[in-house]
Amino acid sequence: MLNISDNNKHAMAHLDRYKTITGLKTRPHYKILNRIITVVSLIALVTLFLPWTQNISGKGAVTTLKPNQRPQSIQSVISGRIEKWYVQEGDFVKKGDTILFISEIKEDYMDPNLVENTKNQLDAKSHALDSYNSKYGALANQIVSIQTEKGLKLVQAKNKLKQAQFKIKSDSIDLVAVKTQLKIANTQFNRAVQLNSEGLKALTDVEEKRLKQQEVEAKIITQENKLLTTKNEYINAQVELNRIEAEYSEKVAKAESDQFTARSNQFDTEAQVNKLKNQYANYSIRNGMYYIKAAQNGYINRALQAGIGETIKEGTPIATIMPSDYDVAVETFVNPLDLPLISTGDKVRIWFDGWPTIVFSGWPDMSYGTFGGKIVAVEKFISDNGKFRVLIAPDVDEDPWPKQLSMGSGAQTIALLNTVPVWFELWRTMNGFPPDYYEAPTKSSKSKEKK
Missing domain, CATH: 1.10.287 (Helix Hairpins)
Structure with missing residues (x-):
């Protein structure tokens, strides 16, 4: 009604x-x-009207700050057969401690004296290289000696050539003198014949002049033969000079050819020596890889290969080790919508699984059992779970994190944002706005507006 x-x-x-x-x-x-x-x-x-701290929550796990401090697997660089284990799960090992011994399974490396034999080959090739170096030096000295001998021979041949030249000049002068004597003998003979016909000279004088004329004519023939012989000697000296030049040039060319051959063999032997050095180093290093050792101090978590006589390939994980010295951190994930609101250096509150905790997300000062942290890295690429990975390190200004934390244990995080009134947070939540969508005006902005 x-x-x-x-x-x-x-x-x-x-x-x-x-x-x-x-x-x-x-x-x-x-x-x-x-x-x-x-x-x-x-x-x-x-x-x-009470203050409320806006926050972004996330779930993650305890990890380490540096990649080399995280649990990692021990792998074999070479393939082989397991012969002996020196550790068991849970053992603490130091850097360099032997974990496992494996034997060779490849036929190229089964020779027990492989390293020693390679060393002997290397020594032999090194001696051969020294021999080629000595041969190259000896040939160089031989070339110098040939060049020196060639110079002396050329000087000697040139001297003979000059002697032949001077002798030709001397014989030519002698020939001219003989010809002059022949003219004089002819003149004297003709004068004696004329005087004899006039009765002034005896026939004996005419015969003497004829004899002298014949002697001078014979001298001319002898002197001409002598001049021709000297010219032949000059030609022979020129031929000898050319022969010496060709002979010693051939000797030098042959010595240089042998020298180049020695140098080529030297380079070839040097390449073989370097190759043998490489093989020797590889074999020596491979011998040390039969003993698989720990890369750092830590605890053996799990043996991934079991038994004696099992064959493993190179790169096969054998065991996992957890480093004993590490800087603890928390790995958490945030939604893509909240990613622009966080940055490196922001403070975060964390509580760990297994620790008594009372959390008031909007009033972090009233929370109990939480620990402080700072964001040190924000991943730039989305993870497989559709969220972005954030790495958090302990805050040095807060209480230290528990020493009993184990790697991989769960953790929950709250990234602290701006402080706003409760009514503003309720209004933001009801409207579906993200945190920090609206920012309260600062004092500097208010002063600018007044101006």
């Missing part, structure tokens, strides 16, 4: 005459309830 008419007002007014109705109006617990509602309303109203 809408009670539009005034007919029922009179009926209600007549109810006040009943004591029961009057008693209900004056009962004291209604006053207490009103007071409680008033106090609760005031408390709720005050609570709306």
